[in-house]
Amino acid sequence: MSQFALLGKRRFAPFFWTQALGAFNDSAFRNAMVMLAAFQMGLPERQVSLYTNLAPALFILPYFLFSATAGQLAEKFEKTRIIRYVKLFEIAAMLLAAWGFHTHHLALLLVVLFMMGVHSTVFGPIKYAILPQALKPNELVGGNGMVEMGTQLAILIGMIVGNALMLLAGVGPLASAALTIGVAVLGYSASRAIPPAPATAPELKFNWNPLTETARVLGITHRDRAVFNAVLGISWFWFFGTVLVAQLPVYTKLNLGGDGSVNTLVLTLFSLGTGIGSLLCEKMSGKRVEIGLVPLGAFGLTAFGIDLFFARPLASVVQGLDWLAFLRAAGNWRIVFDLTLIGVFAGFYVVPLFAFIQSRAPREQLSRIIAGNNILNALLICCASGFGLGLGMLGFGVPQIFLITALLNAVVAVYIFTLVPEFVMRFITWVLVNTLYRVRADGVQHIPEEGAALLVCNHVSFMDPLLLMANLRRPARFVMYYKIFNIPLLRFVFRTAKAIPIAGYKEDPAVLQQAYDAIDDALAAGEVVCIFPEGGLTCDGEIAPFRPGVEKILARRPVPVVPMALRGLWGSVWSRRDSMLRRARLPRRFRARVELVVDAPLAPEQVTVAILEARVRELRGEFA
Template sequence: MSQFSLLGKRRFAPFFWTQALGAFNDNAFRNAMVMLVAFQMALPDSQVSLYTNLAPALFILPYFLFSATAGQLAEKFEKTRIIRYVKLFEIAAMAIAAIGFHTHHISLLLLVLFLMGVHSTVFGPIKYSILPQALERSELVGGNALVETGTQLAMLIGMIVGNSLMLIEGYGTLAASLTTIAIAVAGYLVCRAIPSAPATAPELRFNWNPLSETWRVLKLTHEDRAVFNAVLGISWFWFFGTVMIAQLPNYTRHVLGGDGSVNTLVLTLFSLGTGIGSLLCEKLSRKRVEIGLVPMGAFGLTVFAIDLYFARPAVAAGASLTWHAFLAVPGAWRAAMDLTLIGAFAGFYVVPLFAFVQSRAPRERLSRIIAGNNIVNALLICIASGFGIGLTAMGLDTPTIFLVTGLVNIAVAVYIFTLVPEFMMRFMTWVLVNTLYRVRVDGLANVPDEGAAVVVCNHVSFMDPLILMACVRRPMRFVMYYKIFNIPVLNFIFRTARAIPIAGRNEDPALMEKAFEAIDAALAGGEVVCIFPEGGLTRDGSIQAFRPGIDRILARRQVPVVPLALRGMWGSIFSRRDGMLRRARLPRRFWSRIELVGGAAYPGGAANAAVLEARVSELRGDKA
């Protein structure tokens, strides 16, 4: 089922349109205000500069002041009711904005900007914590991709509409006022269709002190190292985007030689790229939370930010080209491609990170963790503004700022991926499996989303654990022969995935006993453990007899057992079809078409080696 089918479901569609309309109104109002102040009020340049620099600070200030409180609200109370109050608040803010537009009262408009920052601050923790309540785990990536795409496009359209409305001669302020109020009312009406989203921590003791609660929320966000580093990754995305987007007006004028229409084109390419990258995440990740896309996204951001430095369209100094005249200039399409691909790789980067936080963080803490994420985001956005101003003060031109930002991105990515090797492990797994195989999956929903379980599968090649790791949505602890566990390069992946090495009783009885203890401890902790009961790779393509180790595991702890079967692996790269010498030459089936199928889970008391061997054989059929 495509992610777009969510747009036809009541549990997602009203929320999607509510947040999109809110993002539209934020940007329509802000850009209408900038157009009014900068172009229609005949203010001196010093005042225009003051107001345009003060505006972003006023919008971001509520994130520091109220994010922690907003996180508590989203945990303690039913979320749909809060959304309705937020939307009523937006209607009131836009009514005040209408007065400010009509009277040209700048202080009143700046107050509204602050109020819209409060609106976004309160809505933020709900925006991302409501998705895991409304969507299945397999829909999280697609849902986040749609939200990210909708937000980007709504922001872009809002900017264009806000600018355009103020250009209507004689009626600009009236048009901007009526439009923003109408959109706010539409957002309220749509939000009334959002299904109930119960409180996840109704017993939470509310702390009204924003300083102490902010500190508590940040500590809560920091508790899970992987989640906190995902938050750092999301915040870096905002840093990178803030630096890049802030330079686009000067880049448009001085490097691309374009007028306002080229600036709109540049923003459109960036937004469309982000939307395309976000939507592709579901297909590339096969509907699982695939953080392996994050390093790929980081790599792409650096590559195309650096290439943007070298992409210099051949425009005359002082030119002011329209968008279609610009596209006819030699080198223009290279710059356009770079901007689009920076957006696309930004989508690859940020969508899996949001889905990872939503899937990894405890449900009763998620809203507060999202609030902590928003605080860190706001801090990085402020630092990004200072970073861009500092580089400009040092005399760097816009392309050089792009170059420096791309190079700094390498250092930040290496730092994050070193702290949490799971990101690189997932990336290497994703690349290896998608390079060597074309995988079709079926029945993997039988692996439970929560609770302990054992997964059993036939064993055909050295790549089997990686294939299962790449295809099964839930993280699994693999039990594998210690010599496979120690294969160079793959060892990094197996260690990071906390695989459990095992040896035969005659090889290393101590290691075997240690493995069984680790298996039981993992099951006791509610994890999924995957074993290959044949005890080694098949040498003739047929399924070998299942060894009694599975019976020993189930005798000690009766948990559900899910049978899986790999089809089409025999004769693929790293299988033993032609003996060990096969590894010394190029494989016949490099991009092999294979299948991974699953059957219904057996209760622990109903499963044994013989029953599971028969079921895995049945699932595999004659597709060795």
């Protein structure tokens, strides 16, 4: 099912439109207020500058004050009811805004802006915590991509419409007020159709002290190192994006020689690119939570950020170009290309991180972890504003700021990936598997979402663990022959994935015993373990007799057993059909069509070696 099909599902569509309309209204109101102050009231430039700089601070302040409280609300109470209260609050805020627009009362509009910050703060933890409740595991990446795409487009359209309506001669304030009130009412109407989303921690003791609760929320966010570093990655994305977007007006005017329409164009390119990248995540990840895309996204942000510097490092010799003239001018399509691809790789970067947090964090703590993420996002956004202003005061031009930020992105990415090697391991796995094979997975929903399980699969090539690793929805501990485990180029991947090396009894009985102990410890901890009961790679493409090790494992730790079969690997690269140096048949070896078939779990008391072997042979069929 395509991710766009979710828009036809009641469990997703009302929520999608509710959050998109809210993002639109935030953007439309903020930009209409700035246009009112800058162009409709005849204020001096210094006063306009004060309001335009104060506005972002007032909008972001509630994230520091109320995120921790919002996280508690989202876990203790039913989420849909909170969403409806939030949308009623938005309607009240927009009614106040209408009076502020009519009377040109900027102080009141700043109060409304703070209220909209509260609106976004309370909605934020619900926005991402409700998705795992509403979507199936294989829909999580696509759903996040749709939400990210919808948010980016809604913000962009809201900016354009908010600017345009306020500048309408004579009726700008009235048109802006009518729009924002109407959209708020539509958002509330959409929220009425969202299905119930039960509380995930109804017994939670509510803490009204924002300071102590903020400290507690940050502690919960920090508890799981992988989740916390994903949160840091998202916060860095906001830092990078804030620096980039904040420089675009000056960059448009001085370096591109464009007018306001060119500024709108470059923002559109970045937003559309992010939307495209977000949507592509589902296709590229095979509907799995694939954090291997995150290093790819980080690389793209740096590469095209650097190229943006070289594309136009000096001021433009012409000024006042409209967007059509800009596109016709020589060399500008390179800038279009860079800005769009920065957005695309931003989508690759941030969507898998959100999906990773949703899939990895405990369900009863997810809203508070998202709240902690929002607090850190707000902090990094403030740091980004200071960073950009500081570099400007030091005499750096906008292209130089782009270059410094792109290089800093590479440093931060290396730091995060060093702390959590799983990101790089998944990237290597994703690149190798998607380069060598075209994989179709069937039945992966049979693997239990929680608790211990033993996966049993035929063994065809040296790439089997990587291929399975790239296609299973849950991380698995692979039991593999110790000599394969120690292959120099792949040892990092296997160690990072916590694979378990094993040897035959005659080869090394100590390694064999250590493997059995490690398997039992993993199953006792509720992990998934995958074994290849043949004891080695097939030499003729047929499934070899299963060894009794699986029965020994189940005798110590009875857990569900999931039979699986790999099809189409015999004759592909790194199988033993023939030598790599003789009879090289590249069309068969590279981009081979491979299938993974997963059967329903068997109860441990039903399992024997003979039954498992027969079931795997049946799953494999004739398609070796």
